[in-house]
Amino acid sequence: MKQRIYLHEIIYTVPGREEPYMASVTSLHYDPARMAAAEKAGHGKNEYTAFMQFRTAQTAGDFPRVINIWEMNWKVLSRALETQFQDKGRDTGMEEWWNRNLHLRRGGYDRVLIPADYSPDGPTLSQRANRREVFMHEVVWLPFGEPERYLAEMEQKLLPATAQFGIELIGAYRVAMRPRQVLTVFAAPDWSKFAQLLAATPDDPDLHTWQNYRNRTVMCSEDLMGVPARHNANSVRR
Amino acid sequence: MSVYIHERIDIEGGARGKMIDLIRSRWAPHLERAHGVRLFGAWATVGSTATWPEVRLHWEMDDWAHFARAQEGQHPMEERDVYLTELWNQALDYRKHGHAQLLTAAPFSLDRAAARAQGVPGEVILHEDVRSLPGRMANYHEALRAQFLPLAEKRGMRLLGAYSHALVPNTGLNLWALRGWEHWQELMQAESSDREMRAWTEGQREWLEDSDAFLVVQPPCGTLHT
Numbered sequence: 001m002k003q004r005i006y007l008h009e010i011i012y013t014v015p016g017r018e019e020p021y022m023a024s025v026t027s028l029h030y031d032p033a034r035m036a037a038a039e040k041a042g043h044g045k046n047e048y049t050a051f052m053q054f055r056t057a058q059t060a061g062d063f064p065r066v067i068n069i070w071e072m073n074w075k076v077l078s079r080a081l082e083t084q085f086q087d088k089g090r091d092t093g094m095e096e097w098w099n100r101n102l103h104l105r106r107g108g109y110d111r112v113l114i115p116a117d118y119s120p121d122g123p124t125l126s127q128r129a130n131r132r133e134v135f136m137h138e139v140v141w142l143p144f145g146e147p148e149r150y151l152a153e154m155e156q157k158l159l160p161a162t163a164q165f166g167i168e169l170i171g172a173y174r175v176a177m178r179p180r181q182v183l184t185v186f187a188a189p190d191w192s193k194f195a196q197l198l199a200a201t202p203d204d205p206d207l208h209t210w211q212n213y214r215n216r217t218v219m220c221s222e223d224l225m226g227v228p229a230r231h232n233a234n235s236v237r238r
Numbered sequence: 239m240s241v242y243i244h245e246r247i248d249i250e251g252g253a254r255g256k257m258i259d260l261i262r263s264r265w266a267p268h269l270e271r272a273h274g275v276r277l278f279g280a281w282a283t284v285g286s287t288a289t290w291p292e293v294r295l296h297w298e299m300d301d302w303a304h305f306a307r308a309q310e311g312q313h314p315m316e317e318r319d320v321y322l323t324e325l326w327n328q329a330l331d332y333r334k335h336g337h338a339q340l341l342t343a344a345p346f347s348l349d350r351a352a353a354r355a356q357g358v359p360g361e362v363i364l365h366e367d368v369r370s371l372p373g374r375m376a377n378y379h380e381a382l383r384a385q386f387l388p389l390a391e392k393r394g395m396r397l398l399g400a401y402s403h404a405l406v407p408n409t410g411l412n413l414w415a416l417r418g419w420e421h422w423q424e425l426m427q428a429e430s431s432d433r434e435m436r437a438w439t440e441g442q443r444e445w446l447e448d449s450d451a452f453l454v455v456q457p458p459c460g461t462l463h464t
Contacts, residue, residue: 003427007286078423081284084464085457098464099252107248110286114430141448145440176426177287177364177451179439 002073004121006051006113006173008183011066012106018055018066021104022229024097025068026050034093047076051122052170052185054135054226061224066105067137069113069171069185071122077112113173113183116151118159120169130168132187134194135226139175139183140218147174147182153213154184161206162186165197180219240298240349241305242278242341242401244411249291253332254282255462257293260332262459265325272319273308275299278350278398279413281363281454282462288452291464293333294365296413298350340404341411344379346387347399353415358396362422363454364414369447375402375410378445382412385441389434390414394421408447422453 013021028034029050051071056063083089115121142150151172159169170185188194201207249257258280266277276298283292299305315323343349348358370378379400387397396415403409416422429435442449 005426009286074423074427077286078419081286081453081455082419084284085282085455085462087458087461090461090463095463102251107290108285109289112287112426144443144446144449176429178449179442180448 002075004115005072005074005077005176006115006171007048007068007070007072007077008111008113008173009066009068009070009108010110011068011108013055013064013066014104014106015064017104018064019230021101022053022055022066023231024101024104025053025066026229026231028094028097031093031097034097037093038091048072048080049122052125053229054137055229057134057225057227059225061137061222063224065224066229067135067226111178111181111183112176113171114176116155116172116174118155118169119172125170128168130187131189132168132170132228133190134188135170135228136167136186136188136194137184137224137226139181139222141180141220142182142217143219144179146217147180150182150217153210157206157210157213161204161210162197165200166193167197239301239345240343240347241302241404242299242343242399243295243297244339244341244401245295245297245336246338247293247295247336248289248334249293250332250334252291252464254291254293254464255457255460257329257332258282258457258462259459260325260329261293261295265322265329268321268325269297269308269312272321273311274304275308276350278353279360279363279454279456281365281456283365284453284455294454339406339409339411341401342404344383344400344402346383347397347401353398358398358415359417360415360456361418362416363398363456364395364416364422364451365454366412366414366449366451368410368412368449370408370410370445371447372408374445375408378410378442381445386438389438393425393435395425 011021049071051069052067053069054067056065083091140150151174154172162169166189168187170187171183173183175181175183188197201211247257261277261280266280269275270277278296278298279294281294283289283294285291299308312319312322315326348356368378379402382400390397394417398413398415400412401410416425
């Protein structure tokens with residue numbers, strides 16, 4: 001794949017409809033009528049790869065929300081957007097799906113993400129087949145020019161420490177066209193591992209160093225905790 | 239100096255195309271004929287880059303005197319403009335709520351007539367919301383004109399307008415016309431390695447508190463079904 005990018009969606013779901021909404025999203029990959037319509041329109045197959053999907057756990061941040069993340073490249077995204085706003089090459093199957101599911105969601109907020117070099121791709125995460133029962137999702141606002149330094153600091157200072165607690169990096173990204181933002185996603189195999197990480201943070205030297213840097217640098221943050229979609233292949237559950 | 243009203247409209251369900259078509263086919267011709275208010279743009283926010291479903295409208299007036307006449311002619315609409323009242327009520331089915339900004343344009347902005355005369359493309363627009371450090375918006379606009387405009391034009395971007403909020407301090411927005419989707423793709427692919435653009439982005443800390451950009455597009459009439 002050419003330069004990897006990610007389409008990241010925060011969906012404002014109708015309360016109580018998170019699982020039906022997520023199943024509906026995943027079903028897009030199995031709908032033969034839609035796939036036939038997409039092929040006929042020249043969109044090809046599997047250009048958007050479902051990367052990760054989870055919903056809020058009401059432990060931190062706004063709820064109810066669903067997070068969808070798709071893996072692709074710039075060409076695929078650009079072509080997909082172009083066909084949304086023209087008659088030529090319309091994806092009528094997607095339009096029909098979009099309008100059929102209005103009772104499950106009220107809107108959303110999307111970002112295009114550019115991964116740090118060390119951020120894993122979809123096949124890598126699938127191959128690991130790790131258990132992922134808890135997600136930690138964060139958007140931070142940093143000074144202009146800081147996002148790449150922040151991601152480098154994260155790789156050096158935070159990742160070795162989180163690995164000791166069995167916490168896995170799902171993704172670390174800059175945000176296209178939003179130069180102050182960084183978005184990160186981590187997964188834990190269960191809540192106890194996440195709790196152990198938080199409990200250890202004040203005393204663990206590496207975590208403490210990272211927290212000092214964060215406290216000096218982060219100007220604003222939005223955090224939420226998530227649990228995996230029941231249907232999603234990349235949120236491996238046991 | 240032209241005055242602008244920029245509206246962000248949160249759309250109900252799948253009515254984004256219907257709202258835009260209503261604005262273009264009836265609302266805008268009426269406002270221009272009755273009050274001289276010109277529609278600069280009616281755009282769908284590209285959901286993959288920001289909030290959805292959403293529509294953006296950008297209305298142009300000649301100056302503050304024209305703004306006053308146009309507002310007096312319209313409001314309260316139930317007394318003064320029966321057709322606007324009808325359109326307003328009809329659009330209730332299409333929208334949830336909205337937010338408007340009252341803007342003035344920096345002198346190096348284009349008005350609608352100039353943009354049309356120069357053949358500036360309008361299919362894909364880069365919308366930048368900016369918040370300046372206290373009191374620094376004028377300095378930012380000067381830097382934008384002197385430093386960034388040459389870089390942007392070299393890369394095929396055309397500035398439609400750089401605007402300041404007339405009421406809310408340190409708040410503004412910029413609108414840039416791109417040549418189309420492939421142009422946006424080229425700009426994004428080059429972003430990581432384009433040293434001049436990165437230096438500008440990092441240097442904005444001298445004037446700005448924050449900058450957020452996303453895309454808006456002008457779909458052909460009747461083509462948007464979501």
